Amino acid sequence: MRWNHEGGWAVKVVYFAWLRERVQRPEEEIAFPASVVSVADALAHLATLGENYAYAFEKPEIIRAALDKKHVKPDAPIAGAREIAFFPPMTGG
Amino acid sequence: MRWNHEGGWAVKVVYFAWLRERVQRPEEEIAFPASVVSVADALAHLATLGENYAYAFEKPEIIRAALDKKHVKPDAPIAGAREIAFFPPMTGG
Amino acid sequence: MPRLTIRVQPEDFDPAREAEALAHGRADVGGIVTFTGLCRDEGGALAALELEHYPGMAEDELSRIAAEAAARWPLFGITILHRYGLIRPGERIVLVVCAAAHRRATFEAADFLMDFLKSRAPFWKKEHRKDGSASEWVSAKDSDESSLLRW
Amino acid sequence: MPRLTIRVQPEDFDPAREAEALAHGRADVGGIVTFTGLCRDEGGALAALELEHYPGMAEDELSRIAAEAAARWPLFGITILHRYGLIRPGERIVLVVCAAAHRRATFEAADFLMDFLKSRAPFWKKEHRKDGSASEWVSAKDSDESSLLRW
Numbered sequence: 001m002r003w004n005h006e007g008g009w010a011v012k013v014v015y016f017a018w019l020r021e022r023v024q025r026p027e028e029e030i031a032f033p034a035s036v037v038s039v040a041d042a043l044a045h046l047a048t049l050g051e052n053y054a055y056a057f058e059k060p061e062i063i064r065a066a067l068d069k070k071h072v073k074p075d076a077p078i079a080g081a082r083e084i085a086f087f088p089p090m091t092g093g
Numbered sequence: 094m095r096w097n098h099e100g101g102w103a104v105k106v107v108y109f110a111w112l113r114e115r116v117q118r119p120e121e122e123i124a125f126p127a128s129v130v131s132v133a134d135a136l137a138h139l140a141t142l143g144e145n146y147a148y149a150f151e152k153p154e155i156i157r158a159a160l161d162k163k164h165v166k167p168d169a170p171i172a173g174a175r176e177i178a179f180f181p182p183m184t185g186g
Numbered sequence: 187m188p189r190l191t192i193r194v195q196p197e198d199f200d201p202a203r204e205a206e207a208l209a210h211g212r213a214d215v216g217g218i219v220t221f222t223g224l225c226r227d228e229g230g231a232l233a234a235l236e237l238e239h240y241p242g243m244a245e246d247e248l249s250r251i252a253a254e255a256a257a258r259w260p261l262f263g264i265t266i267l268h269r270y271g272l273i274r275p276g277e278r279i280v281l282v283v284c285a286a287a288h289r290r291a292t293f294e295a296a297d298f299l300m301d302f303l304k305s306r307a308p309f310w311k312k313e314h315r316k317d318g319s320a321s322e323w324v325s326a327k328d329s330d331e332s333s334l335l336r337w
Numbered sequence: 338m339p340r341l342t343i344r345v346q347p348e349d350f351d352p353a354r355e356a357e358a359l360a361h362g363r364a365d366v367g368g369i370v371t372f373t374g375l376c377r378d379e380g381g382a383l384a385a386l387e388l389e390h391y392p393g394m395a396e397d398e399l400s401r402i403a404a405e406a407a408a409r410w411p412l413f414g415i416t417i418l419h420r421y422g423l424i425r426p427g428e429r430i431v432l433v434v435c436a437a438a439h440r441r442a443t444f445e446a447a448d449f450l451m452d453f454l455k456s457r458a459p460f461w462k463k464e465h466r467k468d469g470s471a472s473e474w475v476s477a478k479d480s481d482e483s484s485l486l487r488w
Contacts, residue, residue, distance in 0.1 A: 014391075016389060016461060017389055017474055066391070066394060069391070069394035069397055071457070085391060085394070085459075087391070087459060088461065089456070089476075089477030090455070090456060090458060090459055090460055090461065091461050091462045091474070091475045091476070091477050092388070092390070092419060092431070092454060092459075092462070093289075093419075093430070093451060093454045093455035093458070109238060109240055109308065109310060110238055110310035110312070110323055111323045113238075159240070159308070162243035162246055163243075163246070164247075178240060178308075181310065181326070182305075182325075182326030183304070183305060183307060183308055183309055183310065183326065184304075184309065184310050184311045184324045184325070184326050185237070185268060185280070185304060185307050185308070185309025185311070186223055186268075186279070186280050186304035186309070186440075200353075201353060201356065201371070202351075202352060202356075205352065205353075213376075213378035213381075213426035213427040214378060214380075215377065215427075216374065216377045217373065217374050218371075218373045218375070219370065219371070219372050219447075220352070220356075220371040220373075221368065221369070221370050221371075221440070221443070222368065222369045222371075224360065224366050224367055224368065225364075226364060226366065226367045226438065229365075230364075275364035276363075276366075287377065289374065290484075292372070293372070293444065293447070297444045300440055
């Protein structure tokens with residue numbers, strides 16, 4: 001996480017499975033505005049970044065998230081995280 | 094099973110585990126009197142055959158039986174069986 | 187009807203080979219559960235277990251239990267092997283393998299088979315101790331009987 | 338604390354070797370459960386599965402689930418291996434091995450581990466079909482989530 005000039009911060013965002021395919025990249029650095037506090041806020045912000053993002057995040061209720069490789073709930077604060085991951089429900093095993 | 098001259102019959106009786114050790118033989122032919130109808134009757138009769146039998150069958154409620162290699166309950170009729178087995182609760186696996 | 191393999195033998199067995207035999211040549215198997223029961227040394231006190239069985243009835247009972255599992259769960263195959271004779275600590279005693287399209291059936295069936303095998307198959311264990319004290323027959327556990335009530 | 342072995346790898350593994358490693362050199366193990374999850378061919382329609390994972394998090398989650406099982410059951414050892422990459426029908430995908438003094442713990446822990454692994458470990462399956470139609474991501478099953486409520 002790095003503070004940026006708008007009072008927000010830049011953080012590494014990673015995507016997996018069909019989220020990665022829809023966003024059309026595996027990871028990127030995103031400068032979130034200061035109004036983005038929680039994981040849910042971050043997701044809502046990402047959905048505004050373009051058509052492919054809107055498509056990727058069209059069903060936010062089914063999307064899972066991790067902060068620094070740990071599962072978190074949508075209301076988890078993202079302050080301090082170095083890596084935010086978004087992905088569909090897991091289908092391993 | 095063979096009918097004998099007293100109106101009873103002779104049948105092969107087999108014993109396992111500590112029952113075999115107490116009876117002091119793995120199997121024998123027993124001529125049951127005609128009054129012996131069920132597995133429980135057979136067990137009670139065996140218990141009268143001597144000290145080692147009395148010891149082997151002193152707790153009839155824990156002894157299991159099989160007729161022709163199939164588990165049976167104490168009230169099962171033994172008529173027609175070629176082999177009666179008595180043994181303690183199983184401890185395999 | 188699934189493939190049922192039942193063997194009662196003094197020799198050791200190879201769990202991996204038995205598991206592979208169940209899935210061999212087919213691509214519809216989604217899960218295989220293998221349970222191997224071993225002889226414990228009871229804190230170093232045990233020299234060996236002696237496994238007695240009722241020849242003929244042991245195989246029949248294991249087949250009956252396997253057929254019951256096959257009727258209750260959608261399985262492709264069941265293998266049950268049980269040894270008899272002298273078995274040393276660390277050695278294998280029993281093997282149960284279940285293969286199916288889905289995981290849940292394999293776990294439940296293997297668990298069921300072990301529960302019933304322990305209380306229904308005519309095998310008896312005698313413990314020979316290292317200290318030379320009199321060998322003792324293992325007592326059946328009440329918990330083994332009550333375990334059956336789960337099914 | 339039991340011995341925990343966690344590996345996430347593209348290569349195949351040997352279930353028998355992993356099971357033996359858990360019991361090797363000890364005579365207090367009474368039971369070993371091995372679950373092997375295989376790639377089904379879906380009635381001949383599947384060409385291959387592609388397994389994607391989240392490097393780092395996959396290992397962490399599996400370790401966390403294993404530690405949870407170790408806290409709940411008296412186990413001597415837990416091994417979890419999960420492959421990623423391209424996997425063909427009939428090939429192994431996942432392995433869970435549990436060793437303990439007593440049977441019940443091994444069955445319950447292995448069942449628990451598979452349940453949690455399926456819904457918590459960051460792996461995703463994509464199906465490549467033989468007919469060349471568009472590859473599709475496998476949907477998570479509601480039954481997988483509700484399975485967790487058993488624990």
